[in-house]
Each structure stands twice: as structure tokens, then as C-alpha cells.
Amino acid sequence: MTVRAILDTKGHQIIHVGPDDKLAVAVKLLSERKIGAVMVMTDQHMDGILSERDIVRVVGERGASALDEKVEAVMTRKVISCKPSDTVAAIMEKMTSGKFRHLPVMDGDKMVGLISIGDVVKWRLREFEHEQEALRDYIATA
Amino acid sequence: MTVRAILDTKGHQIIHVGPDDKLAVAVKLLSERKIGAVMVMTDQHMDGILSERDIVRVVGERGASALDEKVEAVMTRKVISCKPSDTVAAIMEKMTSGKFRHLPVMDGDKMVGLISIGDVVKWRLREFEHEQEALRDYIATA
Numbered sequence: 001m002t003v004r005a006i007l008d009t010k011g012h013q014i015i016h017v018g019p020d021d022k023l024a025v026a027v028k029l030l031s032e033r034k035i036g037a038v039m040v041m042t043d044q045h046m047d048g049i050l051s052e053r054d055i056v057r058v059v060g061e062r063g064a065s066a067l068d069e070k071v072e073a074v075m076t077r078k079v080i081s082c083k084p085s086d087t088v089a090a091i092m093e094k095m096t097s098g099k100f101r102h103l104p105v106m107d108g109d110k111m112v113g114l115i116s117i118g119d120v121v122k123w124r125l126r127e128f129e130h131e132q133e134a135l136r137d138y139i140a141t142a
Numbered sequence: 143m144t145v146r147a148i149l150d151t152k153g154h155q156i157i158h159v160g161p162d163d164k165l166a167v168a169v170k171l172l173s174e175r176k177i178g179a180v181m182v183m184t185d186q187h188m189d190g191i192l193s194e195r196d197i198v199r200v201v202g203e204r205g206a207s208a209l210d211e212k213v214e215a216v217m218t219r220k221v222i223s224c225k226p227s228d229t230v231a232a233i234m235e236k237m238t239s240g241k242f243r244h245l246p247v248m249d250g251d252k253m254v255g256l257i258s259i260g261d262v263v264k265w266r267l268r269e270f271e272h273e274q275e276a277l278r279d280y281i282a283t284a
Contacts, residue, residue, distance in 0.1 A: 024201075024205065024206070027198055027201050027202045028202040029202075030198050030202060031198055031199045031200075031201070031202020031203060032202065034199075036195070052194040052195060052197075052198045053178070053194060055194075055198055055201075056169055056172050056173055056194045056197055056198070057173045057176075058173075059166075059169050059173070059197075059201070059209070060169045060170040060171075060172060060173020060174065061170075061173060063166065063209070064166070064206035064207075064209045065206075067201070067205070067206045096260070096263070096264065117259075117260075117263075118238070118259075121238070121259075121263050122238065125234075125266070125270075128270040128274070131274065132270070132273065132274065132277065135274070135277040135278070135281065136277070138281060139277065139280065139281065142281075
């Protein structure tokens with residue numbers, strides 16, 4: 001099972017802000033959409049990613065005034081991404097070892113979606129369950 | 143595999159704030175400890191739980207002034223908990239269906255730990271892998 005299968009079900013929508021937007025704008029967007037991260041983009045180019053954790057960290061360090069800062073001052077610039085052809089198992093390991101919860105999906109230079117650790121967990125568990133059923137059937141009928 | 147097994151490895155530490163603490167205090171604590179949620183407690187009594195998502199939501203709705211509010215105005219009061227004897231599989235379902243990422247562990251009236259969806263995923267995957275290995279061995283040697 002691949003990242004492509006998740007996106008085909010979940011959709012390819014990418015919620016984003018601009019690097020010059022204030023942090024408060026991004027916070028409002030996360031809050032309204034009930035999501036954990038937004039992409040930071042200039043036209044089609046990915047500048048970074050901004051998560052709930054980034055926001056809590058910077059507000060914890062600098063206080064409420066951090067909300068007036070630009071998104072680009074707070075976002076994570078070095079974004080790890082995955083490909084549509086990557087397996088769910090591979091990106092789950094990537095996420096747990098890197099301790100991040102969101103991975104943009106890149107098809108060459110083009111971003112085609114964003115998947116969360118919640119998506120990955122759901123699919124990986126489904127995959128395991130299918131394999132186990134197959135193994136149990138095999139044993140039962142052998 | 144049970145919740146007790148996770149806690150025996152992870153430890154029983156419970157990071158908490160008081161209901162009268164300002165939100166800014168809780169944000170600082172989450173930021174410093176790099177954690178996603180804290181318990182809200184008065185002495186040994188659990189008043190609620192406060193997560194990154196709660197904070198981002200209230201700051202998104204009310205702006206930076208929300209950081210001056212008391213924790214009890216923002217926390218989630220109705221906390222779902224689990225028992226040390228619960229299976230990892232059962233609490234994983236609880237978390238995914240309820241869409242929360244943290245579960246306090248109650249032994250009768252006493253809170254004995256807090257586990258995150260990250261903990262659960264790690265253990266559940268390990269469990270599946272062990273079962274699959276056992277099934278594969280069975281097939282290989284049958």
C-alpha cells in the first residue's frame with residue numbers, strides 16, 4: 001500500500017499560508033480547520049511547514065507577542081517529504097524516527113498532498129489486519 | 143499487551159498544572175518539556191487535560207489575550223481515561239474514534255500515568271509484528 005492510495009481516499013487539498021502572513025493568521029486557520037499543520041507556500045513553491053507544536057514552542061519561549069511575528073520566522077524550513085510511490089510502512093518509520101506528524105507528498109517538483117501520522121496509522125493498521133487475515137485463512141485452510 | 147506494559151517502560155511521571163494557572167504558564171511548560179498535553183490537577187484530583195490543540199484553538203478564536211486566561215477556562219473537563227489492565231488494541235481504538243492523542247491511566251481513583259498516541263502506535267505495531275512473525279514461523283514449519 002502506497003501514499004498514493006491514502007491521497008486517493010483523503011484528497012489532494014493543501015491548506016497553506018504565505019511566509020509573510022502573521023503567525024496569528026496561521027493559528028486562526030489551524031483552529032478553524034481543526035488541523036495540526038499548514039504548508040507555507042509562495043505561489044507553487046514550498047517555503048516550509050508550520051505545526052501546532054511550532055506555535056506552542058514559540059509562544060512558550062517569547063510569549064503572546066510571537067503571534068505578531070511572520071510565519072517565516074517560526075516555520076520549519078527543512079521539510080522532509082515523501083513520494084506518492086512510497087509505501088505506508090516506510091513513511092511511518094520516517095515519521096516516528098523523525099518525530100514529526102505531517103509529511104508533504106511531492107511528485108517531482110509539485111506538491112500533491114499532505115498526510116498526517118493519523119492517516120498513516122489508520123492505513124498501516126488496516127494493512128496489518130489484511131495480512132493477518134490472509135495468514136489466518138491460509139493456516140485454517142492448509 | 144496492556145497499558146501497564148507501556149507505563150513500566152515509559153515511566154509513571156505526570157506533568158501537570160493547576161486550574162488557576164494562566165494559560166501562558168501551561169504553554170511554557172509544554173514548550174520546555176516538548177510534550178503535547180499536561181494534566182490539570184488540584185492536589186491528587188484530576189480537573190481536566192490541556193493539549194496543544196486546545197491552546198491553538200482558543201488562541202485562534204480569541205487572539206493572544208487568551209494566554210492570560212486561566213487553564214480551567216480552556217482545558218477539556220470531560221477526560222476519557224483508561225486502566226492499567228486495558229489492552230493496547232482497545233485504547234488505540236478509543237483514541238482514533240475519539241480523535242484525542244492523550245489518555246490518562248487511572249488505577250481506581252489514582253492517576254498512575256499518561257500515554258500518548260505515539261506510545262500506543264509504537265507498541266501496537268510491535269505487537270502486530272510479533273504476531274505476524276509467529277504466524278509466519280507456524281506456516282514455515284507446518
